[in-house]
Amino acid sequence: MVEAEAINVDLEIIVQGAQGRSKPELRLWLRMLSTTKLISQEIRRRLRAEFGATLPQFDLMAQLYREKDGLRLGELSKRTMVTNGNVTGLVERLEADGYVQRVTPDGDRRVTVAKLTEAGMTLFAAMATAHEGWLQDMMADVDPRMVSALWSEIGTVKTSANNHLSGAAFE
Amino acid sequence: MVEAEAINVDLEIIVQGAQGRSKPELRLWLRMLSTTKLISQEIRRRLRAEFGATLPQFDLMAQLYREKDGLRLGELSKRTMVTNGNVTGLVERLEADGYVQRVTPDGDRRVTVAKLTEAGMTLFAAMATAHEGWLQDMMADVDPRMVSALWSEIGTVKTSANNHLSGAAFE
DNA sequence: CACGAACCTTTGACATTTCAAATATCTGCT
């Protein structure tokens, strides 16, 4: 009944829109958005299926994994691009699951530092390996040179966007 | 105290990670993700500030805007890449606000078709114009040729990802 | 026509998300 190819084609047409009369920047944006959504959802599915974890949890643990001494919640918030209040809940649940530990340093009692536990490190290491594989798999049909080129070009986009944020640039 | 440039640089370093030893596909993915997050958040802020609307609402209305006869909720779900259950609530709220109308066609009573109201069309038209401008603004520092190139290259990535989804490809 | 399979949407349980307001703590200045 339903074939994979038909689905893919539909998705592309659907998200892009039947008409091609939009400005190039808009077209690019819509394609960036649908592509990251597509890949994100696949990663989400696999994280859930294979590790019982969510993508935000994975992201958060990734930051803690490379800072063995832990990070303040505010730092975590910036690095994961997630709001403060959100980090609170994420860390709470990860702590309940035993993957993260919270400590308030003596020097400054306003601060909470989150750190991976042993179990957290073990779990993350496994997830990270799988995660990297999934990405290589999903990008298998993209020429390595294109991967590099894209990395650099998207950097340009990012810088441009960063320089045109409403709150930034001056003040 | 806090300068915009410093923020931007930090963000880049932070999200990318201090070490550059990951596989190119992973690096590209992280950069795609952080860039779309950055732009999404800016669009979200502006939609909220200028129109009191949310990004998912905008996305949903965009689909309805180009299908004047309306769409079934299942279709909406596919096009917005959002789950069925989620669409239910989104449409409910938009209906409560008077921007969308729900109808069950006579032919098939399982189906619900969502349609923009007059107010919905008016609002969306205004948002769409602004939205397109924001994107041109945020991508102002990207060479038009690069915009085109990116559009096409990201298409390759998308196709590749689509062909390597867990559920797709065969069966 | 009846019944089981397929289809479409909703519901319910949770997790994530944002924003704004509230808490708590620290710092600098007088």
Add this chain to the structure above:
DNA sequence: AGCAGATATTTGAAATGTCAAAGGTTCGTG
């Protein structure tokens, strides 16, 4: 010491998000 302002986190309300299960409805076939 003491207080205003800056910092850091939590909380609360509302929206969005997923998934799985439940509700209806329609369809094909016996």
